[in-house]
Amino acid sequence: MREPPQLINRYKWYEILGIYAGIAVFLTFVLAPFVEGFLVSLKPLSQLFSSPYRFIPENGSFEAYYTMWDHVPGFARYIVNSFVISGAATVIVLILVVPAAYAFARFEFRGAGLLLGAFLAVNMFSGAVLLIPLFRLMRSLGVLNTYFAMIVPGVAFLIPSAIWLLRTYMMRIPRELDEAAFVDGASHFYTLRRVILPIAKPGIVVVAITTFIGAYAQQFIYALTFNSKTEYAPLPVGLFAYFGRQEVVWNELMAAAFVGIAPAMIVIFFLQRYLVSGLTAGAVKQ
Amino acid sequence: MSVQRNAIIFAWILLLPALLYVTAIVAYPLVDTFILSFTDASLKKTTNWVGWANYEKIFNETFAEVIIRTFVWTFFSVSIKMIIGTFGAAMLNAAVPGRALFRVLTMPPWIVPMAIGIFMWGWMYNGQFGMISGMLQRFGVVDGPIAFLAQGSTAFWATVITDVWIGVPMVTLYMLAAMQAIPQDLYEAAWTDGAGRFYRFRRITLPLLVPSMVTMSMLSLISTFNSFDIIWILTRGGPSGETTTMIIDTYKTAIGSNKYGEGAARAVLICIFLSIFCLCYFRVTSRLSGGDKR
Numbered sequence: 001m002r003e004p005p006q007l008i009n010r011y012k013w014y015e016i017l018g019i020y021a022g023i024a025v026f027l028t029f030v031l032a033p034f035v036e037g038f039l040v041s042l043k044p045l046s047q048l049f050s051s052p053y054r055f056i057p058e059n060g061s062f063e064a065y066y067t068m069w070d071h072v073p074g075f076a077r078y079i080v081n082s083f084v085i086s087g088a089a090t091v092i093v094l095i096l097v098v099p100a101a102y103a104f105a106r107f108e109f110r111g112a113g114l115l116l117g118a119f120l121a122v123n124m125f126s127g128a129v130l131l132i133p134l135f136r137l138m139r140s141l142g143v144l145n146t147y148f149a150m151i152v153p154g155v156a157f158l159i160p161s162a163i164w165l166l167r168t169y170m171m172r173i174p175r176e177l178d179e180a181a182f183v184d185g186a187s188h189f190y191t192l193r194r195v196i197l198p199i200a201k202p203g204i205v206v207v208a209i210t211t212f213i214g215a216y217a218q219q220f221i222y223a224l225t226f227n228s229k230t231e232y233a234p235l236p237v238g239l240f241a242y243f244g245r246q247e248v249v250w251n252e253l254m255a256a257a258f259v260g261i262a263p264a265m266i267v268i269f270f271l272q273r274y275l276v277s278g279l280t281a282g283a284v285k286q
Numbered sequence: 287m288s289v290q291r292n293a294i295i296f297a298w299i300l301l302l303p304a305l306l307y308v309t310a311i312v313a314y315p316l317v318d319t320f321i322l323s324f325t326d327a328s329l330k331k332t333t334n335w336v337g338w339a340n341y342e343k344i345f346n347e348t349f350a351e352v353i354i355r356t357f358v359w360t361f362f363s364v365s366i367k368m369i370i371g372t373f374g375a376a377m378l379n380a381a382v383p384g385r386a387l388f389r390v391l392t393m394p395p396w397i398v399p400m401a402i403g404i405f406m407w408g409w410m411y412n413g414q415f416g417m418i419s420g421m422l423q424r425f426g427v428v429d430g431p432i433a434f435l436a437q438g439s440t441a442f443w444a445t446v447i448t449d450v451w452i453g454v455p456m457v458t459l460y461m462l463a464a465m466q467a468i469p470q471d472l473y474e475a476a477w478t479d480g481a482g483r484f485y486r487f488r489r490i491t492l493p494l495l496v497p498s499m500v501t502m503s504m505l506s507l508i509s510t511f512n513s514f515d516i517i518w519i520l521t522r523g524g525p526s527g528e529t530t531t532m533i534i535d536t537y538k539t540a541i542g543s544n545k546y547g548e549g550a551a552r553a554v555l556i557c558i559f560l561s562i563f564c565l566c567y568f569r570v571t572s573r574l575s576g577g578d579k580r
Contacts (some may be wrong), residue, residue, distance in 0.1 A: 011382070015483065022377040023388055029370070030392055030454065033406040036417045040409060053420020057384045082399075091468050096307055099300035107297035115301070122312050128533045129553045130538045132322060133315035153339045156311035159304060188296040216398050220515045225541055236401030240519065243405050250409055267392070 041065070041254035048250055065259070068252040073229055075256055082149075082260075085223070085234050086215035088151045093158050093211045097172055101166035103194055106178065116167075119160050126157040138226050149226035150219065150234065162207050163212035169203030170196065176223060177258070195208060209271055235260045307538065316557070322550035329544045340551035348527075349535070357532040359442070360510045363449045367506055368499065371457025376487065378458065379465045389462070396455035404519045407448045411435050411520070438528030441521050445529050448516050453506055464498035465491060497574050502565045508560060513557075532556050 040048060042060035069075060087147045104116055130153075161239070171198065181191045197204075223237045228239070239260070242253055323340055327333045378389055395403055410417045413433025422428045434440040468491060476486050514533050517523060523530035523538060530538070532552060540549025 011380070018383060019377055019380045019382055022373070023382075026370070026374040026377055027388065027391055029451070030374075030395060033403060033410060033451070034394060036410055037406040049415055053415065053417065053424065055417070055421075096304040101303040103297040103300035107293055107300075109294045109297050112297075115305075119304070119308065121564070122308055123556065124508055124512075124564065125312055126318060126509075126512055128537050129512065129556050129560075130312065130315040130319065131537065132546050132549050132553060133318035134311070134319075135541065136327075136546070137315065153311055156308055159308060163304070165292075188293065192300075213397050217397060219399070220401050221518075236399045239405065240401060243408065243519065253405060254409070257405055261394075261398045261402055265398075269390075269395075 012257075037254045037257060041251050041258055043251055045249065045251055057245050060266075062255075064251040064255040068255050068259075071249060071252055072239075072242060072256055074233070074238055075259075077231060077265075078233055079236040079260060081232055081238075082216060082219065082234040083263075084147060085150050085154075085219055086212050088147070089155050089158060089215040090208055090212045092151070092155045093162050094204065094208055096155075097159060097162040097166055098197070098200075098206065099192070101163050101170055102196060104163065104167045105170035105173075106175075116163075119163055121160075122156060123160045128221060131221070135225060142195075145227050145229045145232065147232060150223045150232070153222050154215060154219065154225070157213050161214070162211050165210065166200070166203055167206050169206070170200055209267065213267065302439065303474060319550045319553050319557070322546055323360060323554045325547045325550075327546040327550070333547075340548050343548060344551055344555070352527075352530055352532055352535050355442075355529075356511070356533075359446060359529075359531055360507065361454070363446050363510045363513075364503060364506050366446070366450045367453040367457050367510075368503055371502075372461050372495070372499070373576050374454065374458040375461035375465055376491070378462055389459070391454045392458050394455075395452050400452060400515050401519060404448060404516055407444075407451070408520055410436070411444050435521055436525055438525055441525060441529050442549060445517050445520055448520065449510060449513055452516065453510065457502055461495065461498060464495055468494050471560075497571070498557050500567070500570055500574065504563065507563055511556070511563070532559075 006033070006083065036055075039055065039057055039060070041064050042062065043057040044059070044063070046062070047054070047058060100119075104112065112201075134153050135144075138144050138153075143149045177195055177199070178191045180189075181195045187196070217235045220236045220240075223234050224240070225239075237251065239256060240254075242248065324335060324337060325333050326336050326339075361511040374392060378385055378392070411419075411434040413419050413436065415433045416434075418434065419428075419432045423431065432440065434444045472490050472494075473486055476490060481489070512533060513531070514537065517529050517531060517534050518537070521529045523534040533556065536556065537548050539545050539552060
């Protein structure tokens with residue numbers, strides 16, 4: 001990024017104060033639930049259910065992080081399930097999207113624009129709109145209450161942004177490269193495999209990460225509707241069962257939530273540079 | 287000519303797997319929804335053609351109320367998301383120390399499993415012991431505890447705020463990317479002419495952001511209109527239906543009571559509304575970009 005001239009960016013003291021105050025207000029809204037959730041996980045239950053409300057825990061401890069494994073017996077299983085579902089979804093998305101993105105990035109054929117638009121329009125029908133026929137479809141295939149039923153519908157709604165992202169990335173690869181390979185007598189398939197894929201690897205990695213995170217973050221409605229077996233439930237649905245109880249053990253629920261989001265947090269921490277550019281690619285028309 | 291033709295065939299072969307997948311999981315169910323909406327499909331073995339009966343039933347019931355509520359809910363959620371997100375982007379766009387860290391800190395609500403963020407809000411809304419009610423009492427804003435999710439009017443706003451919270455990171459990062467794509471020269475030229483920071487923001491940044499704002503509002507309109515997890519986890523559409531949006535109503539009818547036909551009719555209405563939004567969007571963007579076809 002080009003370094004802007006210094007003078008234009010020199011702020012007066014009250015401007016800096018204003019900006020930091022603005023950022024503080026903004027981040028308070030964004031992060032408050034996490035801070036509160038974390039403090040709740042440290043509080044003993046008796047303190048949690050007492051008035052008046054106290055923000056800072058007294059004699060806080062990490063006890064809930066130990067006891068939850070007994071009280072939420074399927075917890076480890078839920079996390080594994082979440083990973084299985086997201087991992088499988090990511091693999092399927094990549095298999096489908098890498099060739100499709102290449103086709104959109106490189107080939108001019110009639111109806112290309114319309115088809116790309118149709119792929120993007122898929123996102124319009126995410127959520128509950130298609131739930132009824134999908135439910136009947138899964139039932140007639142006899143796959144209700146399997147991983148399959150939780151993986152396959154979700155994949156469709158991860159495809160559009162993956163195609164868009166990877167297409168944007170592949171369009172930046174110089175056309176001369178595939179033309180040179182083609183002139184040397186390489187087939188289209190060989191060019192894709194030996195020329196394009198190695199260069200596009202960083203882009204594919206970004207797409208894989210964002211897809212995995214998307215799959216990990218959004219697995220709820222299909223898992224809730226198409227699976228009723230606790231042992232296959234992903235983390236959100238598994239914890240939802242505890243959330244819905246009459247007497248919620250809040251400190252353990254929050255502890256479980258924090259352990260459950262740890263993988264996502266670690267990914268953010270290490271890959272944030274790629275994520276920001278990945279998630280917002282295509283934001284601006286070039 | 288044949289080289290050209292080979293290339294086109296190859297492109298279609300590349301596209302075919304994704305195309306077939308989306309056809310099976312999205313296009314076919316879409317058609318099936320439409321067909322089902324004219325039947326009395328349920329758990330029964332037999333399914334009969336009932337014509338427009340499901341649609342008539344919808345409009346005889348309280349569905350008009352549900353439609354209006356959905357629009358109000360969506361309108362407020364999208365507007366607040368856009369305002370907070372653009373504000374956050376403007377703040378994070380400032381060249382102050384620590385901004386890289388602040389940008390990362392905006393992401394968690396988006397990246398954490400949605401349901402888990404919602405659980406946290408569920409506790410914060412708790413009347414007896416929750417944070418928001420507790421804080422309000424401590425600062426003397428209210429006298430007694432407020433159970434936000436137990437009363438219709440507060441539950442409505444509670445679900446809106448949670449939806450805003452989940453949507454804000456995406457809006458913020460998107461608007462930030464849009465702001466950073468504005469050529470620096472414009473600011474420098476204005477600065478040379480003596481334009482102040484606020485003036486530059488108002489006369490350069492905001493006008494150039496309009497296309498991105500329209501696109502982002504549209505994307506967030508679609509996802510908000512389809513929003514299910516938040517309301518289902520927090521209130522399940524209650525209390526007494528006060529947070530029941532079209533999606534929730536469709537789910538309750540179809541999956542809750544196994545009335546697939548009636549549920550499908552509701553889903554078709556949702557699709558019609560979504561299509562209208564998209565048409566409006568294409569109208570507006572083609573006008574904004576002066577007839578450019580993209």
